[in-house]
Amino acid sequence: MTVGLLWVGVQSASADNEDPNCYASTPEGLKYVCGVTQPGGEGGGGSGGGEGTGGGGQPSCDLSLAGDGGTRWCEGEYACWANIPSAAYPEPEDWPSGQPSEDSVYIYKNCRNADGDAYDAWTWHTPQEDTGPSLRERAMMAYGELNTPEFSLSFSPPGNSIIFIDTWWWAGGAPGGEIRGTSALGVVAVGTPSHIEVDPGDGSGVMTCDFVTSESDVCSHTYTRSGDYTSRGRLIYDVHFEYDGTTLELSGLPDSLESGWQESTITVAESQAVVVP
Structure with missing residues (x-):
């Protein structure tokens, strides 16, 4: 029939x-x-x-x-x-x-x-038996195993900054290369440095800078008023996943990872001019 x-x-x-x-x-x-x-x-x-x-x-x-x-x-x-x-x-x-x-x-x-x-x-x-966590579930488990490195928000000049003179920031102590989490049943989350974000703390807003880990002028800001400021910064990574060493593409998976904010207190002084006759 x-x-x-x-x-x-x-x-x-x-x-x-x-x-x-x-x-x-x-x-x-x-x-x-x-x-x-x-x-x-x-x-x-x-x-x-x-x-x-x-x-x-x-x-x-x-x-x-x-x-x-x-x-x-x-x-x-x-x-x-x-x-x-x-x-x-x-x-x-x-x-x-x-x-x-x-x-x-x-x-x-x-x-x-x-x-x-x-x-x-x-x-x-006959329905297939449960084979354990799905590939998507493994990827989410792997994402939870991906941790951003410790770093300090370093700046220059190391003493007092001066109004109308650039202040530089960088992610001191952070590695410059990719980061990898531990395997979750064959799936690994990998972070590739994307950029850093820095808030000078003077109300000017958050700046997006290249991922810089040593003293450099690529992430700079000029204060226009003297005072004590609390600047803060964080690391941003692009994330992809690998399954048994091969790139894994599934829609809807996280594609970025942010560190926590790190703070640094900066004293900004006015420049002192000396008039020489």
């Missing part, structure tokens, strides 16, 4: 961009190669062999042949589709014997290849 499925109650595939088994290393980096759930089980004719991907982790079929809805997977060169659970299917009491497990459901699948050959069948589908 073959029953056409209604396009209602469609549920998306359970294998998605959070499944670590759906990624493979390629020359271009870590790529998502599944887009599928492999229902498994017995099937109708055709060359279906149950493989979800071909050599090198790439799909062995053109999944677009299976449409855009429901659950899609490859059986050899055949792209297969099913609603899981099915929108229309025999009542459980009418299911055949041989149910693999109590969680298994009976589904209708339809498969076709690029040559136009097709087959369909009723078959068993």
Whole structure:
């Protein structure tokens, strides 16, 4: 008996961009190669062999042949589709014997290849077991393991600053290169220096400066009034993620990391002029 499925109650595939088994290393980096759930089980004719991907982790079929809805997977060169659970299917009491497990459901699948050959069948589908934290969850765990380094907000001149003379700031003690967190089940968060932010404390606002860790004039400000000021600064890093050493790209992950603010008190004095006759 073959029953056409209604396009209602469609549920998306359970294998998605959070499944670590759906990624493979390629020359271009870590790529998502599944887009599928492999229902498994017995099937109708055709060359279906149950493989979800071909050599090198790439799909062995053109999944677009299976449409855009429901659950899609490859059986050899055949792209297969099913609603899981099915929108229309025999009542459980009418299911055949041989149910693999109590969680298994009976589904209708339809498969076709690029040559136009097709087959369909009723078959068993057993939900995949939980494989632990998803790739996205691992990335968030890794982000929590990425810590900004300790630094001091250094400035020059080291004594009193002078009005109308530039004061310089830099992140003293901070490393100039990337920072790496500890691995979270294969995923590591990596921070690349982006810039530093400095607030001179005189109401002029926060300045964005190059990421400088030694005395330099690239981050400077001129005070126009004397007094004691509390300046503050912080480090900003661009963040990316690596999975087993390969760049990982998932939408919605954090892409930056900020340190806490560090403060320095600066005394700004008026310049004293001496008139020589």
